[in-house]
Amino acid sequence: MQLPSAEFFLLSIPEPHVLLITINRPKQFNALNPEANFEMSRILDWAEDTDEIWCIILTGTGGKAFCAGMDLVNWNKDRSSGVNNQGSGETMPPTGFGGLSNRGLARKPVIAAVDGYALGGGTEMALACNIIVATKKSKFGLPEVKRGVTIAAGGLARLARAVSYQVVSEIALTGRHFTAEEFKKYDLVNEVVENDVDIIQAALVWAKKIIANSPDAIFITKFGIMLAMERASMVEATNEWMNSEEAIAWRDGANLVEGLNAFANKRAPNWKNPAPLRKKSKL
Incomplete structure (x- = not known):
């Protein structure tokens, strides 16, 4: 890199x-x-x-x-x-x-x-x-x-x-x-x-x-914190968060599947670099 x-x-x-x-x-x-x-x-x-x-x-x-x-x-x-x-x-x-x-x-x-x-x-x-x-x-x-x-x-x-x-x-x-x-x-x-x-x-x-955690989960969680700080309504912030490009990337990412499989099989997860966003969300 x-x-x-x-x-x-x-x-x-x-x-x-x-x-x-x-x-x-x-x-x-x-x-x-x-x-x-x-x-x-x-x-x-x-x-x-x-x-x-x-x-x-x-x-x-x-x-x-x-x-x-x-x-x-x-x-x-x-x-x-x-x-x-x-x-x-x-x-x-x-x-x-x-x-x-x-x-x-x-x-x-x-x-x-x-x-x-x-x-x-x-x-x-x-x-x-x-x-x-x-x-x-x-x-x-x-x-x-x-x-x-x-x-x-x-x-x-x-x-x-x-x-x-x-x-x-x-x-x-x-x-x-x-x-x-x-x-x-x-x-x-x-x-x-x-x-x-x-x-x-x-x-x-x-x-x-x-x-040590899923990068996809890290990124979507921080983005959710930022939205919660920026928006007046907690409900609106949550809805916007879950409909954002960041949330789509998290749901579609390989690390969500990997984390759930690792938990089910009682093994350590093998996290990968997340896929790039299709477009950037704006706060």
Whole structure:
């Protein structure tokens, strides 16, 4: 499998069917400039369309930061030149910060491996992940209000649906940093590990639990979660989900038959790459 070329990211396959995306801007605490935002969106598009990829891990290099958010130096230069950055397509794609924080169509599970600062857009990306694993030293936060801007890349809406009104208000209105343990208390982090633990290996433990299952079932289940979050009615979300192209691919896929046969015959299933979708559904 040929991985895409990338300027701002390191890409690898640490385990079969698992794509590891490492933000590689350590001097900038892995903050993303506009070019990196668009590049990561293209990488995620590729992963969504590649049948061999069943799960994605996102992390940052350097041991100090997962992602410190937007590269404000570049943003300030753009604003000085008259570019209207916030909310425009100039700094990030429609899929949001890193092409992840406001991504609607998504079937592949994403795990955030956080070691250090995850601030602003870094927190927004982490909140868009299915699983978050973080070291004890890690810090989360949405400090946008301290810079005179707001949380406009999708993270605020995700946060408001994930925690209470008072908790989202505290996080978004104070702009302060939160420890990994605090975010776990709010059910925003799945696991906190010691600082000397290899965060990639900790994330791979979760990835292996996911890819041990049918990829067809994984993809249709994540898509159902996304629809349930996006739609006002649970009944409408379920009906749309079961009539989607994703559901058709799952019902027609070989892995459904394989899973049922393996269960009936008391053997381990032999999962295969799912067949590509005939067309993409839209959220």
